[in-house]
Amino acid sequence: MQRRKFLATATGTLFSAGAGLPISAAVSAAVREQGMQILARVGPWPVISRLVAYNGRLWFANSVKWRNHNSADIWSFDPVLHTVRFERNLYSQDAGIPLVYKGLLYWPYEDSRHSVGWGMAEVTDGKNWRSLVIPTAEIYHTNVLMAWHDKLLAITSAWRLGLQVSENNGIDWHRLYDHPTAKGRLSRLYDPLIINGDLYGQLQDAGETGLVRFTGTDFESVPGWPKNHRFFAVTVHKGKILAAVNINGKDQIWQTDGRRSALLGDQLAKTSLVDMASDGTRFWAVSNKTGQSHIWSSIDGIDWQQGASLSGGRPLSIEVIASKVYVAGAGDDGRGILWGPSRSAIARIATLPPLPEQFPQSADKQNWQQTAALLDAKLADVTQYAHHGREGLRPMVFDIVKRGPPPGFFADRLNAPMPRETIGAFGGQLQIRAADLGQSILLWAMGLARRPEVPVEILKSSWNEPANTFEKYFNPLPVAIWAVAVSGQKDRITLDALIKRLDFTDDPLWLRIQVAGALTAVTGKPFAHDFSAWQDWWAKQP
Numbered sequence: 001m002q003r004r005k006f007l008a009t010a011t012g013t014l015f016s017a018g019a020g021l022p023i024s025a026a027v028s029a030a031v032r033e034q035g036m037q038i039l040a041r042v043g044p045w046p047v048i049s050r051l052v053a054y055n056g057r058l059w060f061a062n063s064v065k066w067r068n069h070n071s072a073d074i075w076s077f078d079p080v081l082h083t084v085r086f087e088r089n090l091y092s093q094d095a096g097i098p099l100v101y102k103g104l105l106y107w108p109y110e111d112s113r114h115s116v117g118w119g120m121a122e123v124t125d126g127k128n129w130r131s132l133v134i135p136t137a138e139i140y141h142t143n144v145l146m147a148w149h150d151k152l153l154a155i156t157s158a159w160r161l162g163l164q165v166s167e168n169n170g171i172d173w174h175r176l177y178d179h180p181t182a183k184g185r186l187s188r189l190y191d192p193l194i195i196n197g198d199l200y201g202q203l204q205d206a207g208e209t210g211l212v213r214f215t216g217t218d219f220e221s222v223p224g225w226p227k228n229h230r231f232f233a234v235t236v237h238k239g240k241i242l243a244a245v246n247i248n249g250k251d252q253i254w255q256t257d258g259r260r261s262a263l264l265g266d267q268l269a270k271t272s273l274v275d276m277a278s279d280g281t282r283f284w285a286v287s288n289k290t291g292q293s294h295i296w297s298s299i300d301g302i303d304w305q306q307g308a309s310l311s312g313g314r315p316l317s318i319e320v321i322a323s324k325v326y327v328a329g330a331g332d333d334g335r336g337i338l339w340g341p342s343r344s345a346i347a348r349i350a351t352l353p354p355l356p357e358q359f360p361q362s363a364d365k366q367n368w369q370q371t372a373a374l375l376d377a378k379l380a381d382v383t384q385y386a387h388h389g390r391e392g393l394r395p396m397v398f399d400i401v402k403r404g405p406p407p408g409f410f411a412d413r414l415n416a417p418m419p420r421e422t423i424g425a426f427g428g429q430l431q432i433r434a435a436d437l438g439q440s441i442l443l444w445a446m447g448l449a450r451r452p453e454v455p456v457e458i459l460k461s462s463w464n465e466p467a468n469t470f471e472k473y474f475n476p477l478p479v480a481i482w483a484v485a486v487s488g489q490k491d492r493i494t495l496d497a498l499i500k501r502l503d504f505t506d507d508p509l510w511l512r513i514q515v516a517g518a519l520t521a522v523t524g525k526p527f528a529h530d531f532s533a534w535q536d537w538w539a540k541q542p
Helices: 025-033 368-380 382-389 393-402 434-448 476-487 492-501 509-523 531-539
Strands: 036-042 047-054 057-063 073-078 083-089 099-101 104-108 119-124 129-134 141-148 151-157 161-166 174-178 187-195 198-205 208-214 219-221 231-237 240-247 250-256 261-265 273-278 283-289 292-298 305-310 313-321 324-331 336-340 422-425 430-433
Touching: 036 073, 036 083, 036 305, 036 324, 047 099, 047 313, 047 336, 057 336, 083 119, 083 509, 099 141, 104 141, 119 141, 119 151, 129 434, 141 187, 151 187, 161 187, 161 198, 187 231, 187 240, 231 283, 240 273, 283 313, 292 313, 368 393, 382 393, 382 422, 382 434, 393 434, 422 434, 430 434, 434 476, 476 492, 476 509, 492 509, 492 531, 509 531
Parallel strands: 231 273, 273 313
Antiparallel strands: 036 336, 047 057, 047 324, 057 073, 073 083, 099 104, 104 119, 119 129, 141 151, 151 161, 161 174, 187 198, 198 208, 208 219, 231 240, 240 250, 250 261, 273 283, 283 292, 292 305, 313 324, 324 336, 422 430
């Protein structure tokens, strides 16, 4: 029996501030105060990102970046005890940019593995979780959630950039904007920011890029900002946007208030700038050149002071949280790495609000026998499976979930007659068995409805799917594991099947990690990805 574990560690190697460019004593003191140490390393995935403070803890994602991969693990760090805790496995390829909104933490699926053609997210109070669906447009990516005019704003995309809005904490959504995009092209909005109630971002469309502002009906270019030049390290400081713009291979710091744009300077051009942030008083930046990484600080964005050095990995982002500087990135041991101050505190929320309930838990009084017959007819009709079932099967199933179906409704349909044909997906590049897709849609609905009725036979089934470049699989097994996690299915037979699944060494690692995530979700045990600890714990159960 092969046992494998991926331990997370919280460590404390301190790095002191260094000398740098001449600057005021105030900034020098600030740089010295931000001594950086390695706070945590988590794996098995190579990058930590998406830092956010919530209810006394620093939360972050651990994932694979820059390629399709089924990894999106959520962890948190206690800044007082210097301990890490595994929180959640998102059913997503990477995690979107999270948001603390009205006392709750929202985490979007950057690229939902369900491939429902709608956006998805999860919301938590730090202990309990709920799944949310954004069904208002063709969506594969829910890149960002933001608070905007006392509403939830989702920045989404499939082929086209879209803006979706909820006025009741994610329960109901409406489409605010759908970006006109030529056929065969993609449009995206990166690095979205809100200043004085206006939405800004980096629009990429038809091979062009630029900083834009949303007018309420469309996007317009920000005057004076360099067009068709890649920019990054975007931050807000005293009501202005700052970013590093790459012009002729050289990084320049530009700023704008939305009306006028100006070049600040290029003092960091030779440092290989990675990212910038602001604490409201001064700027912070992180650089990485030939393996040497440093923190920098500036009052005006023109003169910069070199500060703490970083070792143990490659920085990829910098954030200021609760007046402290944190850096996240890729560790040199193959795990994600987090740097930060030796001492800090994050405020706790005195009274946590209830989680939004998008789907009722009690059945409507209606003719469910008739609804079952209509659904059975769709399940048997191969035309209902086109485009992953987006125009046919999925909308009906989603509507049923919203009406609160009775127990057993979806489980009873898993063995209903379904087509034997295969159907094309992703432009015909992927062939899907219609029956697998039908079962996957039913299991997706079962999870949304929080019905703990996943057949254990699916959890025991062999994984023999060939790898594909999209890393999207419509085999019922992964979505069944997700449904177990979100429904809280924790009977002894289910737990036994999941524990034994950890020893399926032919399973891809992401699938075994998902099993550990489901076990964490339904038991609350602190074993994270330590397969041996899970098995030892289970062996001691009566």
